[in-house]
Amino acid sequence: MDALLLSRIQFGFVISFHILFPAFTIGLAHWLAFLEWRWLRTRDDLWRDLYFFWMKVFAVSFGMGVVSGIVMSFQFGTNWAVLSERAGNILGPLLNYEVLTAFFLEASFLGVMLFGWRKVSDRIHFMATCLVALGTLISTFWIISANSWMHTPAGYHLVDGVFEAADWWAVVFNPSFPYRLAHMVLAAFITTCLVIGGVSAWYLRRGVHPEAGRRMLKLAIAFAAVAVPLQIVAGDLHGLNVAEHQPVKLAAMEGHWHESAPGAGLPFVLFAIPDAQAERNDYEVAVPRLGSLILTHSWDGTIAPLTSVPREDRPPVAPVFWAFRVMVGLGVLMLVLAFASVWAWWRGWLFDTARRGSRWLLQSWRLMSPAGFVALLAGWYVVEIGRQPWVVYGLLRTRDAVSPNIEAAAVLGSLITYALAYAVIFGAGIWYLLAILRRGPLPHEPAPDSDGGEKTPMRPLSVGNDPSTGDGPRASREE
Template identity: 75%
Template structure:
């Protein structure tokens, strides 16, 4: 295996791990801000207990996200030195702006958020939580701007083979950036929403933390009812933008190889086995004209087929084709589950239906899968370009041997399995333990150093089962 393919595999492996953590912490930080706001408004202790429960999970997830992000940055110099050299005048400042704005903001307030309870005024602690949430969104802004520029470069000039900014406004707000920013931010919120809903459903099925679980599940359903339709709309607008600026990627997503008969429109391929050698789909199941309606918003619209460009300018079709259907399929499943849950909530049996709770449990990790599938569509669909239409991936890789890349890839796999396996296991352990009753020290009023006992339903005026009562004692 040559160094180019190994470097692509390594970068794909690292970014796949990294994107999972921002996809969770972006939404989770806003969820924490909501919980603390509710506590300050109502003084209902359950909101406070839920805040501390999710705060611990956020802290571990945030730490793993930072670690994986640092490793990803190093690869620009080790594996993609040509890209870093030629696009450095543009990518370097964009990534630096993230550090100067998002990281500095988060670093300033994260310590207060994690350790400042009862040590600073309540409003200052709430401000710290809000600033951390804002920081994660600012980080998303700059990262998506830099990545989108690679897909739709704008505002640059070439000087001695290097890309220099001619207009920072056009560089930052490149043609695909607004659509990709909205799509990714909504994906992060939805990912967190379904994790919270899945955890709540698991508690309800076990009969523990019932009042906390009811609130979390109902809030998840309400939030999903807003964001999932918005995500479908954002995805449609993003698709229209991609058809304009990266038509070959859209053709790969749809498995569209050739122009059809005039006026026949583009079919929606539900399932197929793309055959790049024969330039056609095998075992195709398609719905006539529906592809035109979705992709062009007209009954007989056309899109550029894969054969409109030479074979060496097409992305690998199969992974893009299948990943896109996984992402869309999960999105439709989320929408269906949300609608059914709203109906069940209205009927009064949302938290009592076993099959509905099991569905939420099953869908808990669905946001992560959809985010990964979306990133595979975006990044693999850009191939063979590192910078769309300007710099090929094979010309952007560092001049290093395949053995060196293979060794570093193997090291990453082993290290990530140990480090992130342990971190993920610890998060699952905290989730199994559930929310704890916050009990401040009677003398100092500080609760950070005081052990917290398991939160039982009796703490909120309910009858708990024997196991929870025993754990509470």
């Protein structure tokens, strides 16, 4: 447990928390824009109630994402000083662009979105919601560009071991960037879609908020039926890109150790226990030639095996192998759930809870509601662990990027501190989010006027209070 390993564990721990909240808010911001657009078009109060319900969820999630992101950025200076010194000329501007073009946009109009109801016109409020959604996409653009450059570096030249930009267009639009951006944005949208569908199914199973539950579940099913197949296509294109630029990572994903016999093709390994020491898979269950068809789109295509590079240049195979199968397996389940729900909807028994098939589908949506988060983390582990032992692929090793004088005890102490702080802060935040979701969408009322007749801003996070039960600050208006 030296400083290098502890620094890697710490960064992995922090980013595993951080990535969940921005991914959720990317999809949620666009969901809010859709809900407000529907309310402006129809003036149906239910659309407005749903908007304010999910806006509260968005506000809490956004705040937790900001907190975890700030902590993550500190580590570039404390734990990864050599990376900052050598690649800071490229990574620094990309991250600054994210702050200047995205975070400021989100933060500015987030205030209007949260507190501007009845203070600005409906159209201005809708514009603020749309700009917050746009800001999440721009933020994703720059973050994925910076991370993709570390996987497929381009547009640089080295000066005394320091990376300097020679062509910013090539830096930003590096070879893996378009595929990873599409894959990440779709993953964020699908993650949010599954949460919305799972919450809706829970309401319908409990017999509460039936109209809201039916409306949200229909939208979740329609979106999943389109987005999940698109994600599979995006993942396939991304896999072809990985085969071209990071073949060792692809070999680890497939557990492919040795060169195949000529004309034999590649099997698709369904199950195995990779043995890195013996360079083989134990208890392997595979489908002949299916790997060639998926990975190369040909019947007898092949890829470079793990043994084509020295041991020190290979990533840890087992976590990459299994994380990839978790991601793909959940993707298949999402596709089955989406198409089965479309079938039930078309046949007219989707909401017939007296029918066993309907109950099974609603229960499946409930169980799959966290699946997007799990698949997101699994995919991220495939990407980042599969890049090892490089932090800038093929150019800078992870062991050479860690801060030279950092002590293991200091890293361990900060890791324990982070773990305890996250347990308290995010435990409370997630508890509050669950309280919001349990309460569900309530009829939304206009903000009260002050004594002088001037409209007061909304309090969007007084969210656990139910005016019908007489608890909390919202009840004072009834009194």
